[in-house]
Amino acid sequence: MRAAVEVQAVEPVAPGRDWSLWMRQIRVILRIEVKKNFWGRRAILIYLLAAIPVFLTFLLTFVHPQGAADIRKNWTSAQTAFAMVIYRGLILQTIVYFGCAWIFMNLFRGEVVDKSLHYYFLCALRREVLVAGKYISGLVVSVVLFTMTTATSLFFLYYARGYPANVDYLFDGPGLKQCLTYIGITVLACVGYGAVFMVIGLFFRNPIIPALLAYGWEWVNFLLPPLLKKISIIHYLHSLSPIPVSEGPLATVVDPTPAWISVPSMIVFTSVVLILASIRIRRMEIRYGNE
Amino acid sequence: MNDQLIIFKDVSKFYGEILGVNRVNLTITPGITSLVGPNGSGKTTLMNLMTGLIQPTRGHISVLGISPSNPQELFRKVGYCGQFDSFPRGMTGYEFVKSFLSVHGLSRKEAEEKTWRAIERVDLIEAAHRKVGAYSKGMRQRIRLAQAIAHEPSVMILDEPLNGLDPMARAETIRLFRQLAQEGLHLIVSSHILHEVDKMSDRVVLINNGYILAEGGVLDVREEKLEEHPMQIMIRCDRAQEFAARVFASDSVVEASLHQDRQGVFIKTRNADAFYQLLNRVVVEDRINVESVSPVDDDLNAVYHYLIESNGGSS
Numbered sequence: 001m002r003a004a005v006e007v008q009a010v011e012p013v014a015p016g017r018d019w020s021l022w023m024r025q026i027r028v029i030l031r032i033e034v035k036k037n038f039w040g041r042r043a044i045l046i047y048l049l050a051a052i053p054v055f056l057t058f059l060l061t062f063v064h065p066q067g068a069a070d071i072r073k074n075w076t077s078a079q080t081a082f083a084m085v086i087y088r089g090l091i092l093q094t095i096v097y098f099g100c101a102w103i104f105m106n107l108f109r110g111e112v113v114d115k116s117l118h119y120y121f122l123c124a125l126r127r128e129v130l131v132a133g134k135y136i137s138g139l140v141v142s143v144v145l146f147t148m149t150t151a152t153s154l155f156f157l158y159y160a161r162g163y164p165a166n167v168d169y170l171f172d173g174p175g176l177k178q179c180l181t182y183i184g185i186t187v188l189a190c191v192g193y194g195a196v197f198m199v200i201g202l203f204f205r206n207p208i209i210p211a212l213l214a215y216g217w218e219w220v221n222f223l224l225p226p227l228l229k230k231i232s233i234i235h236y237l238h239s240l241s242p243i244p245v246s247e248g249p250l251a252t253v254v255d256p257t258p259a260w261i262s263v264p265s266m267i268v269f270t271s272v273v274l275i276l277a278s279i280r281i282r283r284m285e286i287r288y289g290n291e
Numbered sequence: 292m293n294d295q296l297i298i299f300k301d302v303s304k305f306y307g308e309i310l311g312v313n314r315v316n317l318t319i320t321p322g323i324t325s326l327v328g329p330n331g332s333g334k335t336t337l338m339n340l341m342t343g344l345i346q347p348t349r350g351h352i353s354v355l356g357i358s359p360s361n362p363q364e365l366f367r368k369v370g371y372c373g374q375f376d377s378f379p380r381g382m383t384g385y386e387f388v389k390s391f392l393s394v395h396g397l398s399r400k401e402a403e404e405k406t407w408r409a410i411e412r413v414d415l416i417e418a419a420h421r422k423v424g425a426y427s428k429g430m431r432q433r434i435r436l437a438q439a440i441a442h443e444p445s446v447m448i449l450d451e452p453l454n455g456l457d458p459m460a461r462a463e464t465i466r467l468f469r470q471l472a473q474e475g476l477h478l479i480v481s482s483h484i485l486h487e488v489d490k491m492s493d494r495v496v497l498i499n500n501g502y503i504l505a506e507g508g509v510l511d512v513r514e515e516k517l518e519e520h521p522m523q524i525m526i527r528c529d530r531a532q533e534f535a536a537r538v539f540a541s542d543s544v545v546e547a548s549l550h551q552d553r554q555g556v557f558i559k560t561r562n563a564d565a566f567y568q569l570l571n572r573v574v575v576e577d578r579i580n581v582e583s584v585s586p587v588d589d590d591l592n593a594v595y596h597y598l599i600e601s602n603g604g605s606s
Contacts, residue, residue: 021396028393036380115377121344122373123394124366124442282360286344287306288375 022129029120029133030140037106038141049099050149053091057082057153061160068160075161079178082157083243087182091153092189092237093218096146100193101211103142105201107134108281115288128278135198135274142190150186154179178242185240192233192266195273202280222247226254233269236262294356296320297341297446297477302350304336311336312501315350319479322493323472326481327595333501334481335374338448341479342371354446355477366395369446370439374454376431378423384434385410385419388441395442409441410434412467414460428455436464446477453484465491489591497598504598512598513589514563520597521545521559522589524566527582531556534579541569557587 037043060067071078111117120130158166158175169175196214200207218234229235229252238245239256240263247253257265297319304311312333326334339345340352343359357364378387388409392402410419413433418426423434432455439447449468453461461484468491472478482488488495489509497504497512505512513522528534531549535556539547543565548557560566563586574581587593 024396025394028390032379032390032394036382040381042380111379114380115375116379118344118373118375119379119391119438120394121362122342122366122371123391124363124396125394126363283346285346286339 022126022132025125025129026133026136029130030137033107033134033137034141037103037110037137046099046102046145049095049102050145053086053095053149054152054156056090057086057156061156071157071160072162072165078157078160079243080245082153083241084245086153086157087150088238088241088245091146091150092185093234095149096142096186096189097193097215097218099146100138100142100190101197101207104135104138104194104197105207105211107138107198107201109201109207112288118286121286127281127284131198131274131277131281135194135277138194138198139190142194143187146186146190147183150182151179154182174242181240181242185237188240188263188266189233189237191270192237195270195277196233199273199277199280202277202284222251225252229254230257233266236266296353297355297479298351298353299337299340300351300353302340302347302352304340304345305348310501311345312340312498315503317496317503317506319477319496320494321472321475321477323468323478323480323491325488325492325495326479326498327485327488327495327591327599328498328504329599332498332599334498335450336501337498338371338373338450338479338481341448342369344371344373366444367442368444369448370442370444371448372432372435372439372450372452374450376428378431382423383420384415384423384426384430384437387423387434388438391438392441397442405441405443406437409437412440413437414463429457429460432456433460433464440471444476447471447479449478449480451481451483453482453487461487485591485595492591495591495594497594499599505594509591509594510589513594520588520593521561522563523587524558524560524563525550525555525583525585525587526558526570527555527584529554529580530577533577534573537573537577538566538569541566543569554582 038046061071062068108117111120121127158170161169166175170179197207197211200210200214204210218232221229221232221234224232235254236257238247240259241256244256297317299315299317302315303313315337317337326337328334336345340347341354341359343362343365346360352359354365355368357368359365379390382390385406389402389406392405393399395402397405407416407419410416413436415430415433415437418430423431426434432452436449436452439449452468453464456464465487468478468480472493480488480492492509494506494508495512496506505515507515526534527550531553535547535549538544538556538558543562544558544560546557546559550556558566570581570584573579588597
């Protein structure tokens with residue numbers, strides 16, 4: 001019964017690194033992931049979450065009878081209130097935080113729960129490339145979504161002020177720089193939180209608990225002593241705020257970290273976390289039965 | 292030579308305290324090799340080890356000279372159709388196969404061509420644009436098979452590939468396996484359907500409780516067990532009683548018993564070749580009319596029974 005067979009010898013493995021192949025693979029993963037995770041019904045919740053600040057600023061400026069008038073009258077206070085309550089409290093520390101948690105933790109954990117991660121593991125694909133592809137897909141979605149949230153919320157804030165005043169403020173004043181800084185901070189938040197949540201999703205079967213613990217740490221950051229304060233993402237994001245905001249009477253006062261340190265620090269931190277994710281995924285085994 | 296073989300060298304896998312497989316030394320040559328054993332015997336563990344989905348606790352595995360810890364190289368040569376009956380959300384059969392060919396790094400055109408070729412081979416053309424979630428179990432099995440063969444691997448690892456298939460599809464699939472084996476592929480198949488494994492396999496690996504019990508051609512494995520389990524042969528003939536008495540006198544025959552209808556004799560022998568020579572002699576000398584000679588237990592079923600079920604395994 002044995003067939004007379006001859007197997008072709010294995011082609012020699014090309015030494016070195018095949019960057020063009022990896023880039024191609026990352027693009028394919030990006031396409032698959034965005035389609036799979038962000039075009040379906042499951043994505044509705046994340047869109048609703050991202051819409052909350054937009055809806056609130058819309059209500060404040062269009063529906064609340066005094067809202068727009070107050071903004072016009074007290075522009076400086078309105079800006080401070082926006083920076084403290086809407087941007088920092090709501091957008092950065094709640095919407096971006098939980099949005100990134102949902103998006104990035106699901107990149108791997110969601111596939112383990114769906115029992116479909118092995119399909120990637122059965123491709124001629126370096127697992128590090130998979131980490132990069134998945135991270136970039138999460139980053140693209142979170143950055144698009146949350147920078148739109150930030151920009152639209154700012155739009156409503158500025159809209160209340162009226163056209164001529166805005167043109168002056170944006171193009172002859174500090175307005176444009178402030179807007180771009182807010183958007184930059186949002187991008188940086190997605191970069192940092194994204195990496196952290198992806199690693200949490202890789203290491204923990206129930207990532208909600210570590211995510212909530214990290215959330216608590218970020219929230220009590222203003223109370224922490226100076227050294228511990230710096231062991232957080234939110235400290236570096238706050239340091240970049242275009243409008244200085246008080247952290248309250250109980251806060252430990254620490255000088256903001258300059259941008260030339262904050263931004264590279266976040267990038268280095270993210271790189272370290274992604275290397276950790278790559279090490280983890282190289283050792284990862286498919287054992288859905290244990291999940 | 293190692294780049295044509297799949298080699299397990301002293302491989303063990305423990306899941307915490309639980310044994311997956313222990314001290315496996317195995318060399319798999321091209322052709323169809325079937326892994327046979329009851330549930331939980333370690334078949335899927337061996338397959339997952341070969342594909343790097345799990346890592347050995349001890350030992351070394353090489354698939355055509357490539358380590359399973361190097362997926363970038365391994366899966367250019369290997370296709371795996373596992374038992375996981377789950378799929379990425381929202382994909383059609385076509386998208387499922389094509390997207391993973393694209394992840395392999397194929398160009399769009401090449402991926403499309405290979406996708407259609409694979410889907411055609413498993414006869415799913417008409418359902419290709421339907422969502423996999425709406426497929427029947429047999430169709431899901433076939434689309435997984437298409438995904439495993441689409442990139443034209445040299446080694447195919449198939450975990451229970453006949454599960455869920457109707458008899459027609461099963462026959463077609465076995466025919467496809469034979470064709471692939473003739474093309475020079477390694478096919479490593481696990482299955483519970485013993486008579487089909489028996490028909491298609493070049494060699495079998497019997498495994499139970501994480502240990503390899505036997506490996507080789509079915510007949511070779513059967514012969515290894517002759518001492519414990521003499522071969523049974525049924526001979527239908529006239530003058531059965533006389534025939535039984537005549538052959539029982541020979542050393543090669545361990546037992547000879549008359550069939551109930553007295554038209555046949557069950558022979559147990561530890562030396563089948565010697566018995567067949569004796570049979571020829573008796574037929575000629577005693578002018579006995581032999582209607583049929585049929586070995587009763589030289590198939591995989593018997594081997595499985597002797598090696599596994601009689602040792603307490605359950606399928």
